[in-house]
Amino acid sequence: MxxxxxxxxxxxxxxxxxxxxxxxxxxxxxxxxxxxxxxPEFVQALREFQPDIILSDHSLPAFNSLEAxxxxxxxxxxxxxxxxxxxxxxxxxxxxxQEGASDYILKDRLERLPNAVRNAMDRKKIEEAGxxxxxxxxxxxxxxxxxxEANPMPMWMFSKCSMRIVDVNSAAxxxxxxxxxxxxxxxxxxxxxxxxAGVYQSGIWKxxxxxxxxxxxxxxxxxxxxxxxxxxxxxxxxxxxxxxxxAELARQAETQRKLITQTSIQVxxxxxxxxxxxxxxxxxxxLAATRLHLDLAIQECSEEAVTEVLVRSYKxxxxxxxxxRQLTQSLVAPTLGGVSLDRALARLIGDLPATxxxxxxxxxxxxxxxxxxxxxxxxxxRIAQVQLSNIIKHSRAKNAAIGLRKTDSxxxxxxxxxxxxxxxxxxxGIGLRNIRNRVGYYNGSVDIDSEPGKGCRLTITxxxxx
Numbered sequence: 124m125x126x127x128x129x130x131x132x133x134x135x136x137x138x139x140x141x142x143x144x145x146x147x148x149x150x151x152x153x154x155x156x157x158x159x160x161x162x163p164e165f166v167q168a169l170r171e172f173q174p175d176i177i178l179s180d181h182s183l184p185a186f187n188s189l190e191a192x193x194x195x196x197x198x199x200x201x202x203x204x205x206x207x208x209x210x211x212x213x214x215x216x217x218x219x220x221q222e223g224a225s226d227y228i229l230k231d232r233l234e235r236l237p238n239a240v241r242n243a244m245d246r247k248k249i250e251e252a253g254x255x256x257x258x259x260x261x262x263x264x265x266x267x268x269x270x271x272e273a274n275p276m277p278m279w280m281f282s283k284c285s286m287r288i289v290d291v292n293s294a295a296x297x298x299x300x301x302x303x304x305x306x307x308x309x310x311x312x313x314x315x316x317x318x319x320a321g322v323y324q325s326g327i328w329k330x331x332x333x334x335x336x337x338x339x340x341x342x343x344x345x346x347x348x349x350x351x352x353x354x355x356x357x358x359x360x361x362x363x364x365x366x367x368x369x370a371e372l373a374r375q376a377e378t379q380r381k382l383i384t385q386t387s388i389q390v391x392x393x394x395x396x397x398x399x400x401x402x403x404x405x406x407x408x409x410l411a412a413t414r415l416h417l418d419l420a421i422q423e424c425s426e427e428a429v430t431e432v433l434v435r436s437y438k439x440x441x442x443x444x445x446x447x448r449q450l451t452q453s454l455v456a457p458t459l460g461g462v463s464l465d466r467a468l469a470r471l472i473g474d475l476p477a478t479x480x481x482x483x484x485x486x487x488x489x490x491x492x493x494x495x496x497x498x499x500x501x502x503x504x505r506i507a508q509v510q511l512s513n514i515i516k517h518s519r520a521k522n523a524a525i526g527l528r529k530t531d532s533x534x535x536x537x538x539x540x541x542x543x544x545x546x547x548x549x550x551x552g553i554g555l556r557n558i559r560n561r562v563g564y565y566n567g568s569v570d571i572d573s574e575p576g577k578g579c580r581l582t583i584t585x586x587x588x589x
Contacts, residue, residue, distance in 0.1 A: 129155050130155070130178060132177075133183065134158055135183050146236050150237030157174070169198045181209070203246065205225050205243060208228075275294055276294055277294045277295035280354040281311035282353070283353045284353070286311050289350075290349070295359070298359075299314070301333050315331075316330055328340055340360065342357060343358040384564040388560075414441065471507060471511070483525070484524045485525045486526045487528075490527045503527075506561060510581055519542050520539035520541030520578065532584050535583040536582050538578065544575060562583055567585035567586065568584045
């Protein structure tokens with residue numbers, strides 16, 4: 124049920140006020156009315172009664188309709204004002220209407236008043252709806268400016284039809300170096316590098332700024348309607364520095380891994396050196412002195428039993444000393460500073476135990492000129508040493524071959540015709556893991572080609588200029 128219409132009536136004649144009431148009731152307009160006769164009452168009623176519509180006589184003592192209209196505006200009241208008066212000049216009526224009155228009704232034609240009231244209230248509703256729409260538009264524009272224009276992240280919109288940029292925020296202008304006019308004249312794909320890649324898709328792309336520098340950008344693209352036109356809104360997050368930082372962290376991690384590997388290898392070499400020296404300088408010397416005493420005893424004793432024991436002991440000591448010699452050679456690498464890698468490998472083959480039935484060959488025809496990196500030479504020597512030890516202990520091979528060649532990389536191959544194995548089942552072995560660690564320090568690669576019953580081929584490739 125609609126609320127009664129609140130009418131403020133400025134009228135000093137009660138009979139005229141009653142006449143207006145009868146006309147409105149006859150037209151079935153429900154209303155609540157307040158009648159005032161002077162300026163103070165009018166102002167008070169505006170503030171307290173809060174009328175929906177104002178009816179005003181033209182001329183009252185010390186007060187008139189033009190003043191009432193002006194006061195209504197000053198008070199911020201949006202209620203329409205209808206002039207209800209006796210005869211006035213047409214010029215005055217036009218003047219009142221120009222000042223903002225909704226309509227004017229002569230008292231001798233009050234039958235027009237109900238329609239004038241209804242029309243005034245309809246116009247008021249339309250005007251209020253317009254004001255609400257304007258307020259909503261202003262609010263929407265403020266939100267748009269806040270979310271788009273004032274956004275600290277670069278944003279722009281381009282038309283799906285013309286592929287031209289239709290709007291851009293200040294952050295994008297500053298970040299990409301274009302003026303607003305230049306930005307709005309760009310085809311959307313021109314920011315991408317290469318052009319046209321990823322214009323419609325969210326993801327990580329390369330873009331370029333006005334000065335030609337290429338940046339890595341995470342793009343978030345969203346389709347919407349702007350000014351009744353289908354557009355794509357692009358938000359660009361520059362992740363160039365983030366990716367550089369990630370790459371630097373990865374590089375530092377790789378450098379640290381290599382440093383740990385190098386330190387581990389150096390520690391291993393020092394430990395092997397110390398163990399080899401200890402065996403050679405202390406234990407081997409003790410055994411050598413013991414053999415000397417036995418040698419003297421054998422020469423001076425004539426009893427057959429004693430001589431047999433002494434001879435057996437002498438042989439055992441000789442075997443022990445030979446084993447220690449072989450062990451120290453495996454622990455202590457030869458001094459490669461004055462020896463080329465191919466000669467060191469040849470010496471390694473020549474020093475294999477005589478008891479081994481393995482036939483070894485060495486091909487260094489592709490190795491022209493020695494390398495200067497002594498650590499790299501020692502690494503290759505150790506790899507060959509470890510792999511030959513594996514072949515002798517586990518492969519039951521009759522033949523093995525070592526190949527060494529040098530191009531833009533150093534390539535070491537070791538093959539055998541032994542029992543072979545499944546490479547996947549051997550990745551956890553200490554020997555192979557040690558080889559992989561040594562090669563990994565030089566950014567090299569390890570390739571193992573083997574099958575059960577088909578021998579094994581180990582290929583080490585180490586690029587120069589790591």
